[in-house]
Amino acid sequence: MFATSLELLRFHWVAYTIYALMIVSVIAWFGWNLTRREKVRSIIRIPFYGYMAFLVMAGVGHHIFTYNAIPWVEEDIKRHEIKPDRNYLIEVADHKWKMPQMRAKKGEKVMFDVRSKDLTYGFGLFRKDGTMVFQMQVVPKHKNTLLWTFRECGNFDIISTEYSGPAQYDHETGKDLMFVKDGMVVDCNEKIAMKE
Amino acid sequence: MENKSFKELLINGTDFDAESLTALQKITLRAVVMSFVFFGLVALEGMIMRLVETGPSSPLPKMFSHPDHFFSIMTVHPIVGIFGSTYQLVFAAFMFLVPYLTKKPLYSLKLANFVWLSITIGTALAWLAGFIWHYAPLYTLYWPLPADMKQFSLIGGFVFVIGVALIMIGTLGFIYNIYATIFARTGVHKDKTMKELLISGFGIDGLFNLVYKLLGKPPYSKEPALSLPVVAIFRGTVDTFLDAIVILAAGILVLVYLVSYATGFSWDVHTIDSLLYKNFFWWGLDLVADGLVLIYVAGSWYLLATIITGKKLFMENVARAALLLELFVSWMVWSHHLLADQPQPEMMKLISGEMVTAFELLTQGLALFITLVTLWKARPLKFTPPLAYLLGGLVGFGLAVPAGIIQADMGMNRVLHNTQWISFAHFHMALIVGLYMTLYSALYVLWPLVTNNTKLFSTKLTWAHYWLYLIGGIGMGAFAGMAGLDGMLRRHLYVNGEFNTWMILAAIFGSMVLIAWFIFLANIVLSVGLKGLVGIFKPANNSIDYVEVK
Numbered sequence: 001m002f003a004t005s006l007e008l009l010r011f012h013w014v015a016y017t018i019y020a021l022m023i024v025s026v027i028a029w030f031g032w033n034l035t036r037r038e039k040v041r042s043i044i045r046i047p048f049y050g051y052m053a054f055l056v057m058a059g060v061g062h063h064i065f066t067y068n069a070i071p072w073v074e075e076d077i078k079r080h081e082i083k084p085d086r087n088y089l090i091e092v093a094d095h096k097w098k099m100p101q102m103r104a105k106k107g108e109k110v111m112f113d114v115r116s117k118d119l120t121y122g123f124g125l126f127r128k129d130g131t132m133v134f135q136m137q138v139v140p141k142h143k144n145t146l147l148w149t150f151r152e153c154g155n156f157d158i159i160s161t162e163y164s165g166p167a168q169y170d171h172e173t174g175k176d177l178m179f180v181k182d183g184m185v186v187d188c189n190e191k192i193a194m195k196e
Numbered sequence: 197m198e199n200k201s202f203k204e205l206l207i208n209g210t211d212f213d214a215e216s217l218t219a220l221q222k223i224t225l226r227a228v229v230m231s232f233v234f235f236g237l238v239a240l241e242g243m244i245m246r247l248v249e250t251g252p253s254s255p256l257p258k259m260f261s262h263p264d265h266f267f268s269i270m271t272v273h274p275i276v277g278i279f280g281s282t283y284q285l286v287f288a289a290f291m292f293l294v295p296y297l298t299k300k301p302l303y304s305l306k307l308a309n310f311v312w313l314s315i316t317i318g319t320a321l322a323w324l325a326g327f328i329w330h331y332a333p334l335y336t337l338y339w340p341l342p343a344d345m346k347q348f349s350l351i352g353g354f355v356f357v358i359g360v361a362l363i364m365i366g367t368l369g370f371i372y373n374i375y376a377t378i379f380a381r382t383g384v385h386k387d388k389t390m391k392e393l394l395i396s397g398f399g400i401d402g403l404f405n406l407v408y409k410l411l412g413k414p415p416y417s418k419e420p421a422l423s424l425p426v427v428a429i430f431r432g433t434v435d436t437f438l439d440a441i442v443i444l445a446a447g448i449l450v451l452v453y454l455v456s457y458a459t460g461f462s463w464d465v466h467t468i469d470s471l472l473y474k475n476f477f478w479w480g481l482d483l484v485a486d487g488l489v490l491i492y493v494a495g496s497w498y499l500l501a502t503i504i505t506g507k508k509l510f511m512e513n514v515a516r517a518a519l520l521l522e523l524f525v526s527w528m529v530w531s532h533h534l535l536a537d538q539p540q541p542e543m544m545k546l547i548s549g550e551m552v553t554a555f556e557l558l559t560q561g562l563a564l565f566i567t568l569v570t571l572w573k574a575r576p577l578k579f580t581p582p583l584a585y586l587l588g589g590l591v592g593f594g595l596a597v598p599a600g601i602i603q604a605d606m607g608m609n610r611v612l613h614n615t616q617w618i619s620f621a622h623f624h625m626a627l628i629v630g631l632y633m634t635l636y637s638a639l640y641v642l643w644p645l646v647t648n649n650t651k652l653f654s655t656k657l658t659w660a661h662y663w664l665y666l667i668g669g670i671g672m673g674a675f676a677g678m679a680g681l682d683g684m685l686r687r688h689l690y691v692n693g694e695f696n697t698w699m700i701l702a703a704i705f706g707s708m709v710l711i712a713w714f715i716f717l718a719n720i721v722l723s724v725g726l727k728g729l730v731g732i733f734k735p736a737n738n739s740i741d742y743v744e745v746k
Contacts, residue, residue: 005610008611016598016599016602020595023591030587034583035577036575040575052561058557058601060551062554062601063606067607070607073607120338120470137537139538140340141466141469141470144538161613164341165333168263171263174691176688
């Protein structure tokens, strides 16, 4: 249902905004009616067990929905059984990445294996407009793997998505020293990508 | 009051007489005063961070954008907000309410006095560690960052750990005082056994009553030993205790490494497994967010609904049983904080992170339902400040809880973890709007009891505070949360105004919260007067330790 995280986040934005407006309106309506002297006719009667069933369905159904609608959930759970098209090993220590220029073709599955030698970092890919493609935590002395199928092409920047101390930034300018411009390039043109 | 000049009101207040207060009233008010002082500080810190993130258009001096300074603020912000302000206010309210509700004296007034002092000094020390020494491992204390002496100063670490330890020691003092009061077999509990009190405290009698009803038997307990709000206080305090132990243990670990560094031993920080530590720490820390806050809030809603309506709580047995259910839920949900940690076992993510966490929708939804129906059955009600703030609190959690549940999902977490979404749409909404609106409601309910019916300076100011705070809190949470959906990270420094529009909007609404705080403060100061304010901190003339219900 959602090919990219951008589509998912746009849907989420609309759905949650509608919900937020609804819950604020319902409580406001409720508050107003609490103070009215006239008898209030219920617009809708929700039985207690119906309400409970709705909450259970919302809580569990939400996960069932995302499992079926978001492609990376199943991939993530089964990542150890899936053969990736490309593997990238990335090391990080002292707030510095050690990584190759990463490339892939649209539709390819890429396994990112990120290892930290000292602190907890984050590993996130971001579009040029600042929106997030994905992220994961990088726990030191552990194998942190993430399998991702690129369903979109373009140049993506890499940002450490977890705070690892002020040394991540330039002391004077505040510039993020772990920011990697165009750290991942995903090619739309299959022919050009094949030549590589 | 009409004849009093502004100067007179500022000095003497409306009709507040600090000399007439009991020791317990004074202790309660001392903690309340410190809580709101810390609230002002935390609101100011929040505004500083918002303005820094607006980038070049920020009107603040450049020093605030320095990473050392910025992350020091980010480290102390939750310590001051959650412990210095919220804990103080909640503990003060409960140490006043438990004697009031059980009609028994508080176990120890000296201990109650120690609690607010310990938390105040501890918070101040933790704040100073950030302000002076720029110790900034954030509240998450992800191992081994707090012991990273390449980035932080030793003295800063010591002061911070001692500060947090003092807060936790104060917290343990509160817990001891509450339990010793609840389980004292005096007054109305003279003939109760410890077993009866414990069964009631855990909500087991409510569950038995429900089961007996289903089986067609007479109720297990017609008159439960403890009233429902006391059950909630007891239950929430179990989580408060476990959380304090975990934070203290983490503090001792950091201290051990700091001492080893200071003495030149420098132990390998990787002797401690970061993932195991993260699980342990989040298990404890999550007992604040998903344990005691939700339980204390549910209990407060029930109490406020019954006081506002003067009626019995709707479905009281279900509410008691739900508090028991929340006991298990709150202990098993920590893994939703580790959904982005790939070495974390998938089953833990699935069961603890997703499925059990989803139960919070059920327990909190139930509390919301019971509170709303209790209010509805008593209509028409007057739209008083306590009712208005209570409804505001319900709105806050109505917005914040689903936002958290949405994020506690493996698919959503991949693109929402550590973004401003979780920070603002979820926990700032829960704390600023949900929790504080509930606490303000309690404050206006308790005001006559704690201040001996002191007249508030202005009802208009109360309403101005209400609307500014409600709109400001929701607006700030919504706009900063939207920045998160656009990719803005929560523990990151942006100096180029990358998310400028959202941050400016969030800052505008955030400033409404800050202005609301000033209005609230003005209203309170003009009610009690500066003399009264000083009088609160003077020893009490009488030692009556609880206020009789009239």
